[in-house]
Amino acid sequence: MATRRRADTRARLLEAAAEVFVERGFGATSVEQVCEAAGFTRGAFYSNFSSLDELLLALVAQRHAAVVAGLGAALEQIEPAPVEDLTAFVGEIVRAHLADRRWQVLQTELALHALRHPAVAEQVAEHRADLRRRVGELIAHAAGRAGRSLTVGPEELARAVLALVEGTRFQTYLDPAATRTDRLLLTAVLEQYTRAAGPDGPAVRR
Numbered sequence: 629m630a631t632r633r634r635a636d637t638r639a640r641l642l643e644a645a646a647e648v649f650v651e652r653g654f655g656a657t658s659v660e661q662v663c664e665a666a667g668f669t670r671g672a673f674y675s676n677f678s679s680l681d682e683l684l685l686a687l688v689a690q691r692h693a694a695v696v697a698g699l700g701a702a703l704e705q706i707e708p709a710p711v712e713d714l715t716a717f718v719g720e721i722v723r724a725h726l727a728d729r730r731w732q733v734l735q736t737e738l739a740l741h742a743l744r745h746p747a748v749a750e751q752v753a754e755h756r757a758d759l760r761r762r763v764g765e766l767i768a769h770a771a772g773r774a775g776r777s778l779t780v781g782p783e784e785l786a787r788a789v790l791a792l793v794e795g796t797r798f799q800t801y802l803d804p805a806a807t808r809t810d811r812l813l814l815t816a817v818l819e820q821y822t823r824a825a826g827p828d829g830p831a832v833r834r
Contacts, residue, residue, distance in 0.1 A: 636790060640666045642690060645683050645770045650730050654684060656735040684738060685751055691731060692759045699766045701783070714774040714822065715815045720790055732801060735794075760786040776822040786820050792817060 644666035648657050661682060663673050677683040702717055742749040764782030767789065771778055778785055796810050 634676070637668065637672055641668065641673060641676055641683065642687055645680075646687055646730065646734060649684070649687075649737055650733045654670060654680070654741050681741075681745075681748055683742065685748075685755065686753050687734060688738060688752070691734075692755060694760075695759070696762045696766070699763065703766055703770050714771055714776060715811060717770045717774075718814055719811060729801060732797065738757050738796075740773055760790065763790065771822050772825070777825045778822055780821050785817075788817055788821070789814070 641662065645657075645662045648661055648665050652661070657680065659670060659673055662680070662683070663670055666672075677686065699717075738752065742752045760783045764784075764786035767785055768778055768782040792813055793810075796813065802809075
């Protein structure tokens with residue numbers, strides 16, 4: 629019971645913090661403001677997080693886990709098909725990772741904070757590397773199910789796809805017309821870095 633209560637407290641703190649960070653900005657947010665929004669004391673906060681930095685990174689880890697879980701479910705829908713269907717799968721990264729405007733704001737806040745604090749930047753880099761690895765594995769599996777193989781390493785392709793997705797999604801919030809370029813650019817990247825698998829099946833370069 630205590631473990632579940634602690635997990636619920638942590639979840640409420642994360643949710644409240646996300647709302648406050650978006651509304652006020654990470655740099656202008658205090659522990660007290662997060663506690664007030666969540667309905668907890670400072671003691672409850674510090675029993676779960678050592679700092680706002682740790683909480684922000686926990687939000688990142690939570691979001692990345694949700695992205696990977698969603699892509700794993702989408703992977704089951706992939707059938708042997710041309711690159712367009714693989715593009716549809718990779719397009720799920722757009723939906724799962726960046727469709728939420730709140731997450732776009734949080735990601736921007738995280739980037740700004742990391743640029744100002746090298747120690748945070750190192751931790752963010754670790755989270756990003758883990759995301760690239762996991763997304764790269766999923767893209768490689770999706771390519772195999774679609775009858776294609778990668779011509780670059782999975783993590784290299786994941787880096788390119790995530791950079792593309794993040795860039796175009798950010799532009800979309802400023803200019804909705806940019807939405808039209810998402811699928812076109814994803815298709816171009818996948819055509820460049822995948823190919824039809826040989827008779828022995830797909831072989832992924834590592």
